[in-house]
Amino acid sequence: MEVPRQRFLSGEERVVDLVSRPYPYEMKADQNRATFPGLPNATRSSRFPRSAFTLIELLVVIAIIAILASLLMSSLATAKQKALSAACLSNLKQLQLCWHLYTHDNRDFVPPNNFIYDLSTGAAITGATLANTWCLGNTRTDTTTENIENGLLFQYNRSTAIYHCPADKSTVETADGTKLHQQRTRSYNMSQSLNGNPDLDYIPTSRKASEIVDPSPAKLFVFIDVHEDEILDSLFGIPTREPGYFRQDSWWDLPANRHSQGANFSFADGHVEHWRWASPKIFRSLPQKIDASDAREWKDYWRVQAAVRQKMK
Numbered sequence: 001m002e003v004p005r006q007r008f009l010s011g012e013e014r015v016v017d018l019v020s021r022p023y024p025y026e027m028k029a030d031q032n033r034a035t036f037p038g039l040p041n042a043t044r045s046s047r048f049p050r051s052a053f054t055l056i057e058l059l060v061v062i063a064i065i066a067i068l069a070s071l072l073m074s075s076l077a078t079a080k081q082k083a084l085s086a087a088c089l090s091n092l093k094q095l096q097l098c099w100h101l102y103t104h105d106n107r108d109f110v111p112p113n114n115f116i117y118d119l120s121t122g123a124a125i126t127g128a129t130l131a132n133t134w135c136l137g138n139t140r141t142d143t144t145t146e147n148i149e150n151g152l153l154f155q156y157n158r159s160t161a162i163y164h165c166p167a168d169k170s171t172v173e174t175a176d177g178t179k180l181h182q183q184r185t186r187s188y189n190m191s192q193s194l195n196g197n198p199d200l201d202y203i204p205t206s207r208k209a210s211e212i213v214d215p216s217p218a219k220l221f222v223f224i225d226v227h228e229d230e231i232l233d234s235l236f237g238i239p240t241r242e243p244g245y246f247r248q249d250s251w252w253d254l255p256a257n258r259h260s261q262g263a264n265f266s267f268a269d270g271h272v273e274h275w276r277w278a279s280p281k282i283f284r285s286l287p288q289k290i291d292a293s294d295a296r297e298w299k300d301y302w303r304v305q306a307a308v309r310q311k312m313k
Helices: 009-021 024-035 055-105 295-305
Strands: 171-173 178-185 187-191 221-225 264-268 274-276
Touching: 055 187, 055 221, 055 264, 055 274
Parallel strands: none
Antiparallel strands: 171 178, 187 221, 221 264, 264 274
């Protein structure tokens, strides 16, 4: 039996043959039309079907994005607060270095801390010593840095920015209390325990660094971050624990609360610290009496009180 020979197509015939054959999707379309007579002819969009989100899927995606965005914003806010606190601590560290340099240059005498307002008159205590202090002026009304530049520490660091906490957004005001848009120039005070106004002879104070013994230099604070609603002069006062001392139930000056419910300090040995408060610091009056039943506020008060000199000698 003779086997029929397979006919080989020429190149041109093969091209014609391939073109004339139906594509798979065309055969599929023909089958669909045969099964479903009402089905329209296949179009280009039906040959390449595209998937799409359902409404529920879209809502789920939007909800996930919203949750992630809220977590990110919270993290960014926390990071920003930490950065501002770190910058504030850096300012206090530089001021503390100026304080040490002054002490070294002046035979162990610490910088005078003489500029203080009299609560009974609302004006600065008069006297020649006012011109000889670490920083002059009322930061609430100072519209220039002149008082900082006239202070005794400015010669050691000629940057006025280190006197201001970057988290302090308060602005200056006029004598009658009208708020202006200009930011204040100072956020820090120096402790009453360090070469305070000699007219205030009832406040225990150290004239020399060698006199800082109780509390020790590592525990006695020098500069403190002060509450923006309370700050006036450049001295931070607080009653001591000594029996018979007046107004031992009140804040004379109120620490800041702007660093995650806390304030920053520098100490006589040169280190700086952040203190978080047990109770938020909200300014109400000057001086500000503490509620006898507020245990958390008393805890904060005693903590600050323990970081100042208690006895005259």
